[in-house]
Amino acid sequence: xxxxxxxxxxxxxxxxxxxxxxxxxxxxxxxxxxxxxxxxxxxxxxxxxxxxxxxxxxxxxxxxxxxxxxxxxxxxxxxxxxxxxxxxxxxxxxxxxxxxxxxxxxxxxxxxxxxxxxxxxxxxxxxxxxxxxxxxxxxxxxxxxxxxxxxxxxxxxxxxxxxxxxxxxxxxxxxxxxxxxxxxxxxxxxxxxxxxxxxxxxxxxxxxxxxxxxxxxxxxxxxxxxxxxxxxxxxxxxxxxxxxxxxxxxxxxxxxxxxxxxxxxxxxxxxxxxxxxxxxxxxxxxxxxxxxxxxxxxxxxxxxxxxxxxxxxxxxxxxxxxxxxxxxxxxxxxxxxxxxxxxxxxxxxxxxxxxxxxxxxxxxxxxxxxxxxxxxxxxxxxxxxxxxxxxxxxxxxxxxxxxxxxxxxxxxxxxxxxxxxxxxxxxxxxxxxxxxxxxxxxxxxxxxxxxxxxxxxxxxxxxxxxxx
Numbered sequence: 001x002x003x004x005x006x007x008x009x010x011x012x013x014x015x016x017x018x019x020x021x022x023x024x025x026x027x028x029x030x031x032x033x034x035x036x037x038x039x040x041x042x043x044x045x046x047x048x049x050x051x052x053x054x055x056x057x058x059x060x061x062x063x064x065x066x067x068x069x070x071x072x073x074x075x076x077x078x079x080x081x082x083x084x085x086x087x088x089x090x091x092x093x094x095x096x097x098x099x100x101x102x103x104x105x106x107x108x109x110x111x112x113x114x115x116x117x118x119x120x121x122x123x124x125x126x127x128x129x130x131x132x133x134x135x136x137x138x139x140x141x142x143x144x145x146x147x148x149x150x151x152x153x154x155x156x157x158x159x160x161x162x163x164x165x166x167x168x169x170x171x172x173x174x175x176x177x178x179x180x181x182x183x184x185x186x187x188x189x190x191x192x193x194x195x196x197x198x199x200x201x202x203x204x205x206x207x208x209x210x211x212x213x214x215x216x217x218x219x220x221x222x223x224x225x226x227x228x229x230x231x232x233x234x235x236x237x238x239x240x241x242x243x244x245x246x247x248x249x250x251x252x253x254x255x256x257x258x259x260x261x262x263x264x265x266x267x268x269x270x271x272x273x274x275x276x277x278x279x280x281x282x283x284x285x286x287x288x289x290x291x292x293x294x295x296x297x298x299x300x301x302x303x304x305x306x307x308x309x310x311x312x313x314x315x316x317x318x319x320x321x322x323x324x325x326x327x328x329x330x331x332x333x334x335x336x337x338x339x340x341x342x343x344x345x346x347x348x349x350x351x352x353x354x355x356x357x358x359x360x361x362x363x364x365x366x367x368x369x370x371x372x373x374x375x376x377x378x379x380x381x382x383x384x385x386x387x388x389x390x391x392x393x394x395x396x397x398x399x400x401x402x403x404x405x406x407x408x409x410x411x412x413x414x415x416x417x418x419x420x421x422x423x424x425x426x427x428x429x430x431x432x433x434x435x436x437x438x439x440x441x442x443x444x445x446x447x448x449x450x451x452x453x454x455x456x457x458x459x460x461x462x463x464x465x466x467x468x
Contacts, residue, residue, distance in 0.1 A: 003220040005142045006207040010228035012145040013097075013203025013294065015287035016235040017152035017279045020261050022100050023200055024243065026357065028260060031193035032184030032251045036177040036240040042197035043233035045405035046204065050229050051398045052375050053205050054222035059386050061211035061218055061455045063301040065294075066374050071451025072385060073377030079450045080443040081436030083307050086370045088432060090295050092363025093202060095333035097291035099341075099356050101284020102126045106352070107259070108277045119352035120338055127334045130288035134296065134326050137319040138213045141289050148286035153235070155272070155279035159261065160238055162269035163246040170245050177244045184251075191412025198409070199364040200236065204228050206290050209297040211455035258353075295333075296325040306448050307439075344421065358421055361413060365425060366432070368410045375399035375406075 001009070024035075031038045062068035066086050071079025102122040110116045133141050164171065176182055183190050207224045211217035239261060246264025247254045254260045266273045300322035303313035314324040341355025378399045382390045414425040443450055 001138060001142060001207075001210060001214040003215075003223055005139075005146070006210075006214055006220050006224035007227045008146040008149060009142055009207040009210065009290050009293065010204055010224050011231050012149045012286040013206035013290035014201060014228060014232040015097075015152075015203065015283045015290075016232055016239075017156050017276070017283035018101055018104060018287060019200040020156055020236065020239045021259055021276070021280045021283075022104055023196055024240065024261050025255075025258050027193045027196045027240075028243070028251070029255055030184065030196065031189045032182065033177055033244065033249065034180065034183030034189075035193060036237055036244060037180060038183060038190055038193045039197055039233075039237050039240050040178070041405070042194055042201065043229065043237065045194075045402065046198065046201045047226075047229060048398050048402035048405065049371050049375065050204060050225045051394060052371075052378050052402060053208060054225050055378060055394055056374070056381065057208060057211070057221040057225075058218050059381070059389075061208070061214075061221055062451075062453055063209045063212050063297040063455065064305065064451060064453060065205075065209045065298055065301075066370050067298070067302065067305075067307075068451040068453065069374055069381065070377045073381035074373075076444045076448065076450045077437070077440035078373070078377075080307065080440035080448075081433065082370055082373055083302060083450070084436035084439055085366050085373075085432055087299070087302065087307075089363050089366030089370060090298060091329065091333050091336065092359055093199075093367060094291050094295045094329060095337040096199070096356065096360040096363055097203070097287045098127045098130065098330075098333060099123055099337045099352075100360070101281070101288060103352055103356060104280045104284055106349075108281060110349075112277070116349055118347065119349070120341075120347065123334055123337060126284065126288060127330045129285060130292050131326060131330045133285075133289050134292045135316070135319065135321055135323055137321055138210065138293065141293060145286050145290055148282040152279040152283040152286070153231075155275045156235060156239060158272050159265040159269075159276055160242040162272050163242040163264050166268040167245045167248065170248050173249065174241060174245050176249060177241055188412060191409040194409035195361060195364055195368070195413050197236075198368060198406070199360055201229070201232065202364065202367055203287065203291060203294075204232065206294040209294045209301075212297070214455070217455050292326060292330060295329050296322050299325040299329055301453065304453060305450050306446075307443070307450070361422070362425055362428065365410060365414055365429065368406055369429065372403050372406055372410070375402045 028035045056069040067079055067083040070082040103119055105122050106117055106119050133144055205225055208221050214220055243261050243264050257263045300313050302308045303310055312325050316323045340359045344358055345351030345354030379396045382395045414429055416426055
């Protein structure tokens with residue numbers, strides 16, 4: 001994988017089209033007219049976090065990703081705790097990366113034909129297609145992602161331009177979208193919307209766990225991360241701003257539709273709508289493939305470090321893909337989505353959206369906690385691994401800013417005394433942390449090789465099998 005392919009993998013995992021179409025409705029419901037400002041703040045906040053990921057990779061890229069970083073920085077016990085949190089969180093987000101596109105496919109079929117297929121069936125089909133593409137190899141899957149991303153970027157840009165051209169008279173007044181006073185419900189609205197923004201940006205680092213299959217990962221991963229965040233940030237903020245313009249700044253009508261960007265685009269240029277329908281489908285496949293590529297490498301590495309059974313690390317002889325990790329991750333992710341949604345919302349059309357929104361929020365919270373731990377560990381990592389390269393700004397101040405910007409919205413969505421099911425999210429976090437601490441103590445006593453593996457600077461055909 002070269003630099004361009006690494007960038008493509010990261011930006012496709014963010015999935016600009018499907019995120020704009022499906023997540024924007026929830027963001028605007030939480031933050032109202034001030035949603036573009038929340039998105040802009042989220043880009044800045046995630047930029048500080050991406051600095052942390054990039055700085056880890058400049059020294060020790062690894063498919064173990066956050067688990068390896070934290071283990072090197074804070075020790076095996078904390079590294080194992082991180083593995084538990086991130087392993088569960090990433091499994092949920094993988095499921096969300098399959099579930100969200102399945103819901104969009106259901107919506108497109110319903111709008112175009114009047115027939116509403118079961119979300120659970122489309123979820124299984126979406127996961128199956130993504131698994132097949134990933135099993136065919138990293139080069140093939142990344143090329144598929146590149147083609148799909150190009151299409152979705154062009155169609156979303158077309159929708160933005162159509163809105164701006166047909167609502168030019170409101171552009172001069174649209175600065176209200178960046179006024180903090182216009183954030184709905186103040187701090188609470190900001191917190192909920194911010195977490196949803198982080199859900200969209202969480203795929204930004206998807207190329208990092210694929211360092212084994214990448215040329216010069218110490219150089220190419222940081223470039224891919226910053227480039228993906230910049231492109232996605234521009235698309236998201238521009239689309240949110242255009243959406244405000246498309247509704248002439250009236251939030252009420254915007255909240256009456258599940259897909260406000262589609263509505264705004266349809267009112268401006270109806271023919272573009274059909275292209276966006278299609279790009280949402282292809283974007284969904286792109287995010288499924290990119291997220292599965294990253295997640296499978298994480299679980300593959302966890303098996304190598306004996307945190308998961310050895311069979312999870314099985315690699316195909318021809319394609320060199322970790323086929324067991326790919327199959328197990330997809331199967332468990334889909335099963336988790338179906339079981340949770342059956343309990344939370346049921347098999348109905350609305351039940352699918354209810355289950356997706358709740359479980360995706362939990363997965364994002366777990367991953368945000370991992371982000372915070374990784375940022376805490378960065379200065380310790382450099383003091384131990386490369387003290388001569390330590391920078392107070394990059395390795396101390398920037399991580400502290402990332403922690404400050406991530407901690408508040410994290411608390412807003414896990415604090416007790418909220419409406420169900422958010423009122424018991426804190427308990428899930430506490431249980432996983434306690435379980436991770438116990439597993440960490442056991443891993444240290446057993447002297448497991450947590451965080452010891454680092455990727456080579458030059459990818460080879462045998463990269464995945466060299467440590468079997």
